Amino acid sequence: MAAVGTDLKRYPGFLFLTLVCLAVLYLPLLVVMIYSFNDSNSITIWGGFSFRWYADVFTGPESEKFKAAAGTSLAIASMAAVAATVIATAAAIAMVRGGSFRGKAMTFGLISLPIMVPEIVTAVATLIFFSAIGFTRGYATILVAHIVFCIPFAYLPIAARLQGIEGSFEEAAQDLYASRAEAFRYVLMPLMMPGIISGFLLAFIISLDDFIITNFVKGAGIETLPTAIFGSVKQGIKPNIMALSTLMLGVSILFVTISYFVSRMGAKTSKP
Amino acid sequence: MAGGFQGGRAVSRTFAPVKTWLLLPSWLVIGIFLVVPVAIMLVYSFLTKEFRGGVIWEFSLAAYDQFVFDRGLFGDEAPSFEWTYVTIFARSIVQALAATVVCLLIGFPTAYFIATRPASSRSLWLFLITVPYWVNLLIRTVSMKFLIRDNGPMNEFFLSIGITSEPLGLVNTDFAIQLGLFYSYLPFMVLPIYASVERYNFALSEAAADLYASRWVTLREVLLPAVKPGVIAGCILVFVPSLGAFLAPDLLGGAKNLMIGSLIEEQFKGNAGNWPFGAAASMILLTMVLIVLLFYARQQARNEGGH
Amino acid sequence: MGAASRGTAIEVQNVVKRYGSFTALKGATFDIQDNEFFTLLGPSGCGKTTLLRMIAGFEDVTEGAILLFGEAIDKLPPNKRPVNTVFQQYALFPHMTVTENVAFGMLRLKNSKAEALERAKRMLSLVKLDQFAERKPSQLSGGQQQRVALARAMAPGPKVLLLDEPLSALDLKLRQEMRVELKQLQQETGITFVFVTHDQEEALTMSDRITVMSSGEVQQIGTAHQIYEQPNNRFVADFIGETNLIDVIIEKADGKACLCRLGGGTAILAEAAGTPIVGANGHLSIRPERISVRAAGKNDEGPAGVVEHIVYLGTDTQHMVRLDDGTLITARTQNAHHAFVNSMQGDRVTLTLDEGAARLLVD
Numbered sequence: 001m002a003a004v005g006t007d008l009k010r011y012p013g014f015l016f017l018t019l020v021c022l023a024v025l026y027l028p029l030l031v032v033m034i035y036s037f038n039d040s041n042s043i044t045i046w047g048g049f050s051f052r053w054y055a056d057v058f059t060g061p062e063s064e065k066f067k068a069a070a071g072t073s074l075a076i077a078s079m080a081a082v083a084a085t086v087i088a089t090a091a092a093i094a095m096v097r098g099g100s101f102r103g104k105a106m107t108f109g110l111i112s113l114p115i116m117v118p119e120i121v122t123a124v125a126t127l128i129f130f131s132a133i134g135f136t137r138g139y140a141t142i143l144v145a146h147i148v149f150c151i152p153f154a155y156l157p158i159a160a161r162l163q164g165i166e167g168s169f170e171e172a173a174q175d176l177y178a179s180r181a182e183a184f185r186y187v188l189m190p191l192m193m194p195g196i197i198s199g200f201l202l203a204f205i206i207s208l209d210d211f212i213i214t215n216f217v218k219g220a221g222i223e224t225l226p227t228a229i230f231g232s233v234k235q236g237i238k239p240n241i242m243a244l245s246t247l248m249l250g251v252s253i254l255f256v257t258i259s260y261f262v263s264r265m266g267a268k269t270s271k272p
Numbered sequence: 273m274a275g276g277f278q279g280g281r282a283v284s285r286t287f288a289p290v291k292t293w294l295l296l297p298s299w300l301v302i303g304i305f306l307v308v309p310v311a312i313m314l315v316y317s318f319l320t321k322e323f324r325g326g327v328i329w330e331f332s333l334a335a336y337d338q339f340v341f342d343r344g345l346f347g348d349e350a351p352s353f354e355w356t357y358v359t360i361f362a363r364s365i366v367q368a369l370a371a372t373v374v375c376l377l378i379g380f381p382t383a384y385f386i387a388t389r390p391a392s393s394r395s396l397w398l399f400l401i402t403v404p405y406w407v408n409l410l411i412r413t414v415s416m417k418f419l420i421r422d423n424g425p426m427n428e429f430f431l432s433i434g435i436t437s438e439p440l441g442l443v444n445t446d447f448a449i450q451l452g453l454f455y456s457y458l459p460f461m462v463l464p465i466y467a468s469v470e471r472y473n474f475a476l477s478e479a480a481a482d483l484y485a486s487r488w489v490t491l492r493e494v495l496l497p498a499v500k501p502g503v504i505a506g507c508i509l510v511f512v513p514s515l516g517a518f519l520a521p522d523l524l525g526g527a528k529n530l531m532i533g534s535l536i537e538e539q540f541k542g543n544a545g546n547w548p549f550g551a552a553a554s555m556i557l558l559t560m561v562l563i564v565l566l567f568y569a570r571q572q573a574r575n576e577g578g579h
Numbered sequence: 580m581g582a583a584s585r586g587t588a589i590e591v592q593n594v595v596k597r598y599g600s601f602t603a604l605k606g607a608t609f610d611i612q613d614n615e616f617f618t619l620l621g622p623s624g625c626g627k628t629t630l631l632r633m634i635a636g637f638e639d640v641t642e643g644a645i646l647l648f649g650e651a652i653d654k655l656p657p658n659k660r661p662v663n664t665v666f667q668q669y670a671l672f673p674h675m676t677v678t679e680n681v682a683f684g685m686l687r688l689k690n691s692k693a694e695a696l697e698r699a700k701r702m703l704s705l706v707k708l709d710q711f712a713e714r715k716p717s718q719l720s721g722g723q724q725q726r727v728a729l730a731r732a733m734a735p736g737p738k739v740l741l742l743d744e745p746l747s748a749l750d751l752k753l754r755q756e757m758r759v760e761l762k763q764l765q766q767e768t769g770i771t772f773v774f775v776t777h778d779q780e781e782a783l784t785m786s787d788r789i790t791v792m793s794s795g796e797v798q799q800i801g802t803a804h805q806i807y808e809q810p811n812n813r814f815v816a817d818f819i820g821e822t823n824l825i826d827v828i829i830e831k832a833d834g835k836a837c838l839c840r841l842g843g844g845t846a847i848l849a850e851a852a853g854t855p856i857v858g859a860n861g862h863l864s865i866r867p868e869r870i871s872v873r874a875a876g877k878n879d880e881g882p883a884g885v886v887e888h889i890v891y892l893g894t895d896t897q898h899m900v901r902l903d904d905g906t907l908i909t910a911r912t913q914n915a916h917h918a919f920v921n922s923m924q925g926d927r928v929t930l931t932l933d934e935g936a937a938r939l940l941v942d
Binding site: 010011013014015017018020021022024025026027028029031032035086087088090091093094095097098099101107110111113114116117118119120121122124125126127128129131132144145147148151166167168170171174180183205208209211212216226229230233237241242245248249252253255256260 | 284285286287288289290291292293294295297298299301302303305306307308309310312313316326378379381382384385386388397399400401402403404406407408409410411412414415416417418419421425454455458462487488491512513515516518519523532533536537540547550551554557558561565
């Protein structure tokens, strides 16, 4: 009976805790968003609604620094995401469509390694590595480090998507005289595309958001958005940081939404 | 070679002949830029420190020794037991465990609640829970700091409506760190538990009720064992990052409540650093994490084999 | 289609397939003629699909060889073999239109786009799907998808077409229609069809020749008539149609003819599938429709017993008769021929076997 069924599932207090959970998660973000529109100089006293801090981010005294940092972040995220996606796609094809082979489990362990090693350990190890080989820290070191930890994040959605594609499509392609490369290009890749895009977006966001590893390997004279924000916050939380944070918040939400719609579209075209 | 034979249909091995080429980039990139660095870090932990950062290539156990012994400023006094670093590690473990427990106490009901929503609203609840996770961790931590600091909105609010007469002094406390860790890693607890509960067959609960069990007994005796894999996965996913966390302790805990992450970071800042010591601390952290993960992997393997 | 046009399209020479310690195919040897509709028939897991996939190139041949018009193809990758496959679940590329699907093979063979599209159009006419040319597979019914799969596989003009249980996903009426269409298609185009199925009715109605397989071994090869009337062993006799399997002892033998004695003493003349050994135990196979039933008379010869069960099947009547020695025999009589068989449950009856109805199987 319906009544008994719902009764069984309901536990008093669980709804309350869920709401507490959501409140704790959203409250800080909402507060930051609200105060980013604060007209006053002080960050604690409300002075009215205004866009001035957003203007300050783009044109104020620190705007050059932030713009350079944003540019660096976006450039590195794009390149790292592309590289990681390509590498991860190749790896996914080998792991999912390569049959069983010696070293398969170890390869999977290797691919997951960047996620399993604590970020600070990766940061230290990478710093030490570049120091030991005498390579100056800078743009290149950031990029390389980002590619490494982006690979597993790109890999997971791509491999998952590939798992769901039946092997008979590639067989049919080969049966119809396609080489392996043609089978990939004309059949497999189009079908994998939602997973590849998801992987790319995930890698992009992960790269954009990274702080610890970037902070360690960047050396002096170069900033990404997170390191710039951190440096600024260390001197005290200023209102333009609120605005910048809200902007980044918006970008993140945009990416989630795109990713969500891409996977929805993908679900429709996977099966005839 | 066997390509796999499942239920009369062979598993596709289309790309088997080229798998080495396909895997080479991953092997090279991760091998050279992660595995090798960790190995070098291990080596560095056994070297002598250079006073302005960096190392002198001379074997020394000083870094590990420094953890527990204090041999005076020039290293030539009789060793006395140094509690500082052990305390830091112990505190980090405690904080990580506490964060895990808090996430579990709040995350479990949340995951359960969402999993038992009707299908139509379920994805909305999931969406709401995961959206904050997509926001930059730094920004989330900064937002939390902003919210709870002495002259921040929360204290302002409490003061203005008269609940408190002075600021709560939340920042730079262990509580703040807990809050920060909870805020950082809660979704990692909710999602695996949600996945387990979603797969749970509620007919089992009905059977229990039929046999006179109350809701809470059912929860304890029937539901919990069934969703154990999700719970354990969630705990691991919160505990491991919390152990090595940097942002929450640094921004919310301040200089007085050092955790492993901050300790390590200090060793590589400017001229006061001690690279071998930092490397040693990182190795110890890595070892702790690998032990936990190995334990978990063995449990998983045992569960798979048991079927 | 005279005999002159028949060459050997495919030779399977002692082909073995092993997956680690598991042997899926235990050494199959047979030929498939050009222009033939050849069927691999057997239950799930018998190895028929494995064999088909080895001809197509999706499975390696562990031992043995496969020749296509005299040339060994077993080491070639699938895209270098001039055979095409109709897959069981069609495997139509979901992101391409029907025309793009059908044209795929020709484009990979480096035909010009114009040629490929022209031929695709003709193929679609052949399978009567012209108006669906620009649809996506998801917009088609199961039967229509099946025809697209057929058109796609035939478009590159292969000499051999492999069909992996293509009708199994269709409902009964559609299946029956498609059987006729497929047979016609094969005869019109002259392509050699290698057809895999577990449905014996399909095999019997469509094929020129059938290979019956079980547990990785070829049990018997022959025309539908041969397989049905002259089964070699217990598996074939039992798998195809219905039959009575009776334990006997071989009393006398003269070449292929032999006299077999049932447990209860009745003697039956049978034709042996193999070489009969006097004194040995054996099994007879007798089809129910070759046995007639009549009320027991005083001096009747032939096996006698009591009617245990009568089943009315519309076109036939089935009598289950318990012989005196305990053997249960099923006899089938067409209702049109013997307007009314005057037996009821419990009556004593005598059974008469048609000439040549009993077959001694190879054990």
